[in-house]
Amino acid sequence: MPLSELEGVILGIVSTREPCSAYVVRQRFERSPTWGWSSSKGSIYPAIARLKSRSLLAGEPAQGDRRNTELLRITASGRQALQEWIGAVGMEMGGVPVDPIRTRVNYLAALPLSERRAFLDRCEHAAFEALARASTAVPDPQARNRWTLHATALGILMQVETKLRWLRAIRAVALEEDRTILPETQP
Amino acid sequence: MPLSELEGVILGIVSTREPCSAYVVRQRFERSPTWGWSSSKGSIYPAIARLKSRSLLAGEPAQGDRRNTELLRITASGRQALQEWIGAVGMEMGGVPVDPIRTRVNYLAALPLSERRAFLDRCEHAAFEALARASTAVPDPQARNRWTLHATALGILMQVETKLRWLRAIRAVALEEDRTILPETQP
DNA sequence: GGCTCCATGTAAGGAGTTACATGATTCA
């Protein structure tokens, strides 16, 4: 069976950082600049265990460390599984992913005008902060293949800029008084 | 406890389409132009059951229909829960959501040059199709509050345009031969 | 009569979340 997104990413992280511990893998998720990776221990460790049981990752105890540190490496079949996972881009992935702010804008008419303004203020502020973070972010200095990380960082930057432009564009429409209540459509 | 994203959206859909059946709610998810809502019956129906048990939705059997059709309406406390859910935008939501293509680009160095080109071709094609869909999409004609749907559709359009621009921008970098293999960093 | 759509659910299994639980290392 194919890899899940989580498993694919773990394989990818190990491939650019090997040998590295599960702890380091988890850190990469925690420091991820994107929204959506939660990455509790309860998901990462079992996922790594699954990958090991499928022989896509191999682990060996670190020398001279008594903390049970295990250093992970990607195996030959793991590298192949990674390539297949990357190649398996479906047509549906061309669309835009779910964005919790965009989702909420769908139902913004349910808020009174004053709260709508507060909502947009908070969203713009959050997006502005994210833009600042994305602008100053420095990709994992210990990873090999830095260009891929820069390409990804560019994508994040472009998307967050667009998000901010969009939020500013819809402001006028969202705050027009007469749009608060529309007449019931005829049955 | 707060609403999940799924529960919030269900409440939002019912609020703009009430009275409507669970079937209609599910259709909205199926026809969603964004990537990430899977919306099997096994998630929608139990979620609606949860909302009913919390009295945020109320259902009554449709008149003159023997298919067990139940028409849903949002209750007063449901409307308040919806407002609270919309208002609960966290700072982390300002960032960009996980995008499966962007995720894969992170590890694109694991592919040989020829497959990398094929990967980018497919991604560009998928994004182009998504752009076409987003350009011609017409928001749910039966919903009230059309401006929110237009605002959302604009956001999707802007994001997918940006995605396409980004894919074209990284192409040159990704296909430079000499970047395929980098020397091992010193330990 | 058969096909498509409308309409609602359940059961088993898998995966993620939260909280719990433990211990070594490093630095001030």
Place this chain on the structure above:
DNA sequence: TGAATCATGTAACTCCTTACATGGAGCC
């Protein structure tokens, strides 16, 4: 010596996925 960080895991619970299961309504 205490705090922060490094390091790994488990247990209970909830949720989602996939597949199964059923039947009415409308149209050709």
